Amino acid sequence: MSAAAxxxxxxxxxxxxxxxxxxxxxxGEHEGRCPRxxxxxxxRKPDSINRTWAFLIGxxxxxxxxxxxxxxxxxxxxxxxxxxxxxxxxxxxxxxxWPLSILVLIASIMIPSAKILxxxxxxxxxxxxxxxxxxQRVRMFRIVQFIGRWSMVDVFVDTFTxxxxxxxxxxxxxxxxxxxxxxxxxxxxMLAVESFDPRLIWDTSLEPAALPxxxxxx
Amino acid sequence: MPERDPTRPAVxxxxxxxxxVGRNWAIWLVPxxxxxxxxxxxxxxxxSEGPTITLRFDTAEGLEAGKTKIHYNGVEVGTIDTIRLSxxxxxxxTTAQMAPKTEDFLVEGTQFWVVKxxxxxxxxxxxxxxxxxxxxxxxxxxxxxxxxxxxxxxxxPIVTGDVPGRFFLLTTPSLGSLDQGTxxxxxxLKVGEVASYELAKDGHALTIKVFVNAPxxxxxxxxxxxxxxxxxxxxxxxxxxxxxxQSLLSILIGGIAFETPPNEPALPPxxxxxxxxxxxxxxxxxxxxxxxxxxxxxVFDESVRGLTAGAPVEFRGIPIGEVVSIEAQxxxxxxxxxxxxxxxxxxxxxxxxxxxxxxxxxxxxLRKELIDRLVAGGVRAQLRSGNILTGAxxxxxxxxxxxxxxxxxxxxxxxxLPTIPGDLETLEARVNKIIKKIDxxxxxxxxxxxxxxxxxxxxxxxxxxxxLDNADKLIRPDSLLGAELxxxxxxxxRAARGLRVLADYLERHPEALIRGKTGxxx
Numbered sequence: 187m188s189a190a191a192x193x194x195x196x197x198x199x200x201x202x203x204x205x206x207x208x209x210x211x212x213x214g215e216h217e218g219r220c221p222r223x224x225x226x227x228x229x230r231k232p233d234s235i236n237r238t239w240a241f242l243i244g245x246x247x248x249x250x251x252x253x254x255x256x257x258x259x260x261x262x263x264x265x266x267x268x269x270x271x272x273x274x275x276x277x278x279x280x281x282x283x284w285p286l287s288i289l290v291l292i293a294s295i296m297i298p299s300a301k302i303l304x305x306x307x308x309x310x311x312x313x314x315x316x317x318x319x320x321x322q323r324v325r326m327f328r329i330v331q332f333i334g335r336w337s338m339v340d341v342f343v344d345t346f347t348x349x350x351x352x353x354x355x356x357x358x359x360x361x362x363x364x365x366x367x368x369x370x371x372x373x374x375x376m377l378a379v380e381s382f383d384p385r386l387i388w389d390t391s392l393e394p395a396a397l398p399x400x401x402x403x404x
Numbered sequence: 405m406p407e408r409d410p411t412r413p414a415v416x417x418x419x420x421x422x423x424x425v426g427r428n429w430a431i432w433l434v435p436x437x438x439x440x441x442x443x444x445x446x447x448x449x450x451x452s453e454g455p456t457i458t459l460r461f462d463t464a465e466g467l468e469a470g471k472t473k474i475h476y477n478g479v480e481v482g483t484i485d486t487i488r489l490s491x492x493x494x495x496x497x498t499t500a501q502m503a504p505k506t507e508d509f510l511v512e513g514t515q516f517w518v519v520k521x522x523x524x525x526x527x528x529x530x531x532x533x534x535x536x537x538x539x540x541x542x543x544x545x546x547x548x549x550x551x552x553x554x555x556x557x558x559x560x561p562i563v564t565g566d567v568p569g570r571f572f573l574l575t576t577p578s579l580g581s582l583d584q585g586t587x588x589x590x591x592x593l594k595v596g597e598v599a600s601y602e603l604a605k606d607g608h609a610l611t612i613k614v615f616v617n618a619p620x621x622x623x624x625x626x627x628x629x630x631x632x633x634x635x636x637x638x639x640x641x642x643x644x645x646x647x648x649x650q651s652l653l654s655i656l657i658g659g660i661a662f663e664t665p666p667n668e669p670a671l672p673p674x675x676x677x678x679x680x681x682x683x684x685x686x687x688x689x690x691x692x693x694x695x696x697x698x699x700x701x702x703v704f705d706e707s708v709r710g711l712t713a714g715a716p717v718e719f720r721g722i723p724i725g726e727v728v729s730i731e732a733q734x735x736x737x738x739x740x741x742x743x744x745x746x747x748x749x750x751x752x753x754x755x756x757x758x759x760x761x762x763x764x765x766x767x768x769x770l771r772k773e774l775i776d777r778l779v780a781g782g783v784r785a786q787l788r789s790g791n792i793l794t795g796a797x798x799x800x801x802x803x804x805x806x807x808x809x810x811x812x813x814x815x816x817x818x819x820x821l822p823t824i825p826g827d828l829e830t831l832e833a834r835v836n837k838i839i840k841k842i843d844x845x846x847x848x849x850x851x852x853x854x855x856x857x858x859x860x861x862x863x864x865x866x867x868x869x870x871x872l873d874n875a876d877k878l879i880r881p882d883s884l885l886g887a888e889l890x891x892x893x894x895x896x897x898r899a900a901r902g903l904r905v906l907a908d909y910l911e912r913h914p915e916a917l918i919r920g921k922t923g924x925x926x
Contacts, residue, residue, distance in 0.1 A: 200418065209416050209417060211417065212418065217418060218419050219418060219421055221419050244434040247438040250442060251441075251445050255449075267471065
């Protein structure tokens, strides 16, 4: 008995994403709503690839100004200074402060770009119907999903700093335009992750004959 | 829709709803909006960028790439972007990103300078930069010709903007305590500042550029005298101690003062950038300028200690010139030492106005005649002590009718004028003479004579004492002479009384002289 043969999709069943109830559409009808919690039920997240691409491209576009524009505007008696994320990394880089610098570099620059690239890789894999390495790809997706919830930390730190450091007229910190783009990157990648349906990775193996044997033992 | 498997357990059917008409394209608004936002930001960034300029500095001290701002009248108009050394490593080249719409400012003549905290005696400026760090100040030029490459000034200009007033130039051999910003005083009122100074090309003098604010600049006319008012000008004159200062500040930090002698008629105000001489003191500034100084030679045989170059040459107290140089001369044959002193003598100061020459007369001949007649009249140069405390000497001309007659040799240059020994030397000679005479006195003989005389005197004194003793015995009250003298005096007293009674009687009865004393009828 092959595992692939028993997917809910093949059996015409849907899981409610809200309450987990298994249901099936009425004969000859569309997917409809969950009979228990009245949530929309789908075999697969609707229009998943399109939506994910749209959010991902939006995030990729925002990623450019997020890194080029200053995220913080510091007003001190010295004058007004603006700092981009990369300038912050450079500023933090010192013989003792380098771990912090690396942390910022990873959290604020590498992780968003890695998320975008990983999702793009997953989408391309699904669209091209790649039938190998599905487990690795799903693991990648889980990591992306896991990291996603921490991505807003930068934005939180910035907004907290801006709210706390208001020592007019000596010093004040304001968020600058780059921060909005950075927040947009985080939100859009999270939406992209949300709209991606990891089951699609496995759907490429729906023709049982074409599936390699090892993949069937999930 | 896959076929339903009849073997699986019963599964509830989902509630059928009308198919939601998906507007799947709507999701693509997300990247489009993101792209539009990005483009909008990029465009506004590009639009907000002004021109980039190059600024050259001597040193990058206080400058920081990306931090140092350019201010104009307190408004931020740019930021220093990059700082690098020039190719020859001699200066610093910086590029600055200017704010938009600053193109009009960046013209020929626009000046830049670093504003730092400056604390000089005269003023404190840029204190704000202590906290904020340096910034770059600028002054907009008046030209219309655009320029993007500027060399920054070493010091901020003293006069910025259109402050009314005028610049004047002062020449001085040394700067003294003057500096940029040193105040200019007119009647002890601060009316300007030293703007800059530079060494003359030949290195012999300094030219100081001063700025006199309006309306005081109108008091500067071609006859105005500028002098260095640093410190205290103390002079001890016949009227007592005279102390002149400009202000306490100028004592501390120096200053330049000017004053215009009253002119009749009043002269018009001087042109801007007129050059004046900076005098050392007020008295020097108002000293009469020499009119016809001529070099003469005076040879003194005495010590010239205390005589210095610049010492005054006077004629009966009237300054007529000054000492130019003092040398030493040794005659190898006679081994006689003398000091040739060169003086500048302005004979016109004597009140002889040689400039009002009668037509056809020669100035040189007139001068020669004057000197010849003065020398023939007994005018001689003499060294005199000008100051007892410092021993400073000066050359004095005076009339000595008894002086040996001399004729002036006009063939040599400079012409040698006759001298006579000075006061000090004469005094010394006299004192010497007196000491010599004292030396010559026969002190030993005198001493012996005096001793003899004293012995004689001793004897005389003893004799005198005996005589006095005898006299004393005679006039002692208990002596015989004394007693007799007392009774004699009593007799005389009685006689005198009888005489007075007689006189009284005669006064009342003058007829008694003839008739004799009649019996008293009473």
